[in-house]
Amino acid sequence: MRIAVLDDYQSAALTLADWSGLEEKAEITVFRDTLSDLDALAERLEPFEVICAMRERTPFPAALIERLPNLKLLVSTGRRNASIDVAAAKERGITVCGTDSSAHATSELALALLLALSRRLFPQALSMREGGWQVGLGRDLKDAELGIIGLGRLGGRMAELVKPLGMKVSAWSQNLTGERCDELGVTRRESLAELLGQADFVTIHTRPSARTNGLMNEEAFACMKPDGALINTSRASIVEHQALLGWLDANPAASAALDVYEEEPVAPEDPIRRHPQLLLTPHVGYVSRENYTTFYRQTVENIEAWLAGEPKREMDG
Numbered sequence: 001m002r003i004a005v006l007d008d009y010q011s012a013a014l015t016l017a018d019w020s021g022l023e024e025k026a027e028i029t030v031f032r033d034t035l036s037d038l039d040a041l042a043e044r045l046e047p048f049e050v051i052c053a054m055r056e057r058t059p060f061p062a063a064l065i066e067r068l069p070n071l072k073l074l075v076s077t078g079r080r081n082a083s084i085d086v087a088a089a090k091e092r093g094i095t096v097c098g099t100d101s102s103a104h105a106t107s108e109l110a111l112a113l114l115l116a117l118s119r120r121l122f123p124q125a126l127s128m129r130e131g132g133w134q135v136g137l138g139r140d141l142k143d144a145e146l147g148i149i150g151l152g153r154l155g156g157r158m159a160e161l162v163k164p165l166g167m168k169v170s171a172w173s174q175n176l177t178g179e180r181c182d183e184l185g186v187t188r189r190e191s192l193a194e195l196l197g198q199a200d201f202v203t204i205h206t207r208p209s210a211r212t213n214g215l216m217n218e219e220a221f222a223c224m225k226p227d228g229a230l231i232n233t234s235r236a237s238i239v240e241h242q243a244l245l246g247w248l249d250a251n252p253a254a255s256a257a258l259d260v261y262e263e264e265p266v267a268p269e270d271p272i273r274r275h276p277q278l279l280l281t282p283h284v285g286y287v288s289r290e291n292y293t294t295f296y297r298q299t300v301e302n303i304e305a306w307l308a309g310e311p312k313r314e315m316d317g
Helices: 038-045 088-091 105-118 121-129 155-163 178-184 193-199 241-250 289-309
Strands: 002-005 027-032 049-055 073-076 095-096 146-148 166-170 201-204 229-232 256-258 279-280
Touching: 049 289, 073 289, 088 095, 095 289, 105 121, 105 201, 105 229, 105 256, 105 279, 146 155, 146 193, 155 166, 155 178, 166 193, 178 289, 241 256
Parallel strands: 002 027, 002 049, 049 073, 073 095, 146 166, 146 201, 201 229, 229 256, 256 279
Antiparallel strands: none
8 A cells, every 4th residue: 555645844744653553554655845736746646545635735626536546545634624625535435534633823823923013023033134223113912902803713712812912802704693702702893894994903713715715805905904914824815915915015004924825835936925014924824743743643543544444533525
């Protein structure tokens, strides 16, 4: 049997879990790069019976799945993976499984980005590296308002993290209830426009869907404060990047921090890398030693359970 482990950027897969039981039964190949070309990807993965995917780094649409005749088990890290056509996989008799994922890793990164934007840490650090000194003014988080788009598992954790800083917290999403806001001590905004107009900082923690695709468009950015800040650690599809760049260009005091992108890895020549009002991280919201340990250990468990005829953590879609 042949097992492929995909997109292991940090060479962590084989060190954070015990694969020895599988090494006796299978040949394990680890890939540390990401292929985006469908033909090249299909050629690479065609020999494998088991493929281990890292979240959405490599999508598995029906067009790819139908070109993998040997594939029997697809294991993705995380509880769900919108980039896998689970229905297409099941039609071909392929079992699709997931793993647990932390509720705090991405929220902790969002908090770090919030702190960095508020005190202008990136331009200050860059100035020091280049021989300069203080550049511009930061601002306090105490008494500032954080607007959270999506108050689910991750958004709720974000609300808990900023409360000790003395921030006011508001939230909005299409399905947000007053009961959920009361549970977390958060002000419920009636509309996205109201949230954006009131918040000093806005952080996105909603799931990607047809309703949230392009949610932050030109009309939405027009509602934001001219010195506001946006943080997106959720999905790139929620923010129209041209609208974001237009808002930043029109408001020199505005800023944004992004951890997710339309195409990943981001091309070296992409101008988004050099916009002076953007703080960028390379999709590391879930990338922590503890989270990866859960990912890879449960990946091994899933493969062993499947081999025993008792699949674990199967995905429904």
